[in-house]
Amino acid sequence: MSQSPSQRPRAVLVSVQLPGISDTEHAADLAELGRLVHTLGYDVVATVSQRRDRVASGTVLGSGKLKELAELTGGRGTVPTGANLHKSKARVRWEAAAEASGEETPGEEPSDAEAPEAVSPEADDEELSDEDLSDADLSEARDDAPEDDGAQGLPAGERPSVVVVDQELSPSQLSNLERATGVTVLDRTGVIVDIFHRHARSREARMQVEIARLNYLAPRMRESTGRSERQQGRGSGDSAVELDRRKIRDRLAELREGLASIQQDQAQRRYARRDQLRVALVGYTNAGKSSLMRALTGSQVLVADQLFATLDTTVRALHPETRPRVLVSDTVGFIQKLPHDLVASFRSTLDEALEASLLLYVVDGSDPTWAAQLEVTREVLREIGAHEVPSRLVFNKADRFSPEQREALRERYPEALLLSAHAPEDVAALRQHVLDYFERSMVEAELVIPYARQGRIGEVYEHARVIAEEYDEHGRRLRIRALPAAVARLTHAFKTP
Template identity: 45%
Template sequence: MQKETQEKPKRAVVAAVQLPSVTDMEFEASLTELRELAKTLGFEVVHTFTQKRSSFDFTAYLGTGKREEIRQFVSNEFGSAGWQETGQTAPLDADGIDVILVDHEISPSQARNLEKEIACAVMDRTMVILEIFHRNARSPAARAQVEIARLGYMAPRLREMARLAGPQGRQRSGVGGRGAGESHTELDRRKIRDRIAELQLEIVAMDAERQIQRARRLERRGIACVALVGYTNAGKSTLMRALTGSEVLVANKLFATLDTTVRTLHPESVPRVLVSDTVGFIKNLPHGLVASFKSTLDEALDAALLLHVIDASDPGFERQLEVTDEVLNEIGAQDIPRIRIFNKIDHVGDAAAQTECEVALKTKYPACMVMSARRPDEVAKLHQAIVAFFQKDLIEDELFLPWSAQQLRGEIYTSCKVLEERADGEGAFFRVRGEPNVVKSLREQFEQVR
């Protein structure tokens, strides 16, 4: 019986206010994204309520009439026949709606009033995103960053929670509830501040360890770095798997993974290239998460080349492109060379529509690549472009390896491309193409063993 309860699908309604400054396209794109976020959490969105207002209602976000309409829908007052007359879809049962998802971050009092009036749980956009991050964070650093953001979100809401708890929540911790002791709310806030400070120290320590690991990785001979950046669900993980041949998680969900994944470009090239997949961007990312998750984009700062992945089938891709550029500028990655990749061209329509879209994109963004990560020939072209980028500064030279040091032969083939090999009585000569510092290091190493 318990198993059936757990497997029962959770059902939600979405509610949003459109302000005069928001265009219809932007509004609909935000709603679509919230529905996708809800899907990631396992909710089935059965209806969307929208309202145009000059400003949000101060007490409960939505206007009085719209709140009443949602209350009637959630409580199923009219029954199925009554809702059919209004042209709307009724809930399956009176208790069928589990939560109302609000497409903005609302204040604690607005959430409390909305919840009390409609008699249904309320989650604002920030809470939805935080819950997804909480579920999907895997590494210690990501989990710590998520916890900081969740605690920062909860702190100002403790007062409203105390109000709901009644006098018990406001009782002071002095003897018998008297004296200058802390209230339960003040005590909880202090615990939150202490925990945030503790987590921040942990993150500093983890950041230092990650910097050491990165330095060691970058010091390895013949390794170059590429970072995938862009909005979540733009196909970065699919492209990552296609470029590296790895079993990276690919799911049609927002924020399927939060942790940076690093793999080697396949087939391997000279120089050897590491490809990293960074956390995806999202519209209206909560401020607390912007600060917390910029550190996950540090991988982009280590890269010599950025692959900016954009969903060509998304009508709002231009705004997404601008936001990505802005954030990259904020973290100091504005001068790193990048290739704009318009992915998912196969989702645009038929062959004629795809061709028309590709021509339009290449006209507006001449240096871009238009492709689908599911088409091997187009992935191969991107692979060639990446390798060509890193080979443009390579030099050709000749190295001599005496017969007594042939155990070092593998290092030549690992870190350079061997163009020609010949031998005489003293050893082998290799005509190679490689990075200047790598070739110089190999030459010095071989001279020491002569």
């Protein structure tokens, strides 16, 4: 049951713009993260972004931006350490000057050596700020510090309940941000894994996603309050979290064994289709692959304007059916920074692309970042070895193109197809383009089917197109047109002993 906008929980996005990332690319990354978060069921109400030379090792953001984030969520804005923190006089004067000038206090503060006034070595040993703490120091921070009111500008009921960071966080960074903000913190990988978990339908997809999810959760497990005691009996000496991790390892072994059995069955089915003409739709998530699949095959596959709506590979015959049949498969979409565990888990699904006769790279040409999305698709396919499969470039959603966009795309990619999955004439043109591609690879041959083997005539019509047919004393004589491999197999199958 869907939630109304007023019932949907609120989220705030956090991003760090590193050197080499343009403003356009940074904005596109944030927009994509917003779509991911919306797909997960949250409404984005704020964004906190910061330019930095590098990500802060303990809390991602600098101290000033961290406090700004905490004002939105109601957190204290600092990571409690259980000890009184002191600052050198030089650091205090530098922060005061930055505040007086109205500048954002950068996350990377100048070292005492660069400060206007030198500090004695003894003082350095005693004085330490949050930014100077290592990941290990921060991950051991205590939560017994007094709570701070925070979030002065937002009523408690309107504060975001989750912070989403546009990168993968280490376990200590995740813990530190939760302590500083007082709310749940997710990273980009966690959001993608959760979306996959919700959208998986088939048994195989659910198992693949659970493997990726457990691999993601295992290193991020922490002892809960009151659970740090050692266990008694079997496994004595292990803490609760160690026992949980052992259960995860056992569950992963069980899942991998079950998945291997399913993948073996799928490999056999793909082997049985080895002589058939196969087209695989590949591309970025939400590029319109499922809409194109429905238009080409007439199948009722799920079509939704959301990221990762399709996780299960669907194989259907081109409609109206042709002779020989052409099978079309719709594969899982790709995305920037796709977790490697998910790529590995969905390897069998992506094998549909690896073993296809033709790949159709479906690109949302109306998206301003389509070039980067196309490169992501090519990179993932290179990773699984499918980049050598013959391919055609298809720019979808052409109904949204401006005349200038159409001209620029045609000039840059003269061989590409520009179409809309909702325009029947465009879909018909793509269908004919696919048939013409396979037609150029076909050869003609003569096949004689003895009268005693007429029950197998269906094999011929499934893998070849019959051009002429006549009968003589030896049986049915057919003139066929098919791919060389199919001709060789059919000739061998009906060869007279």
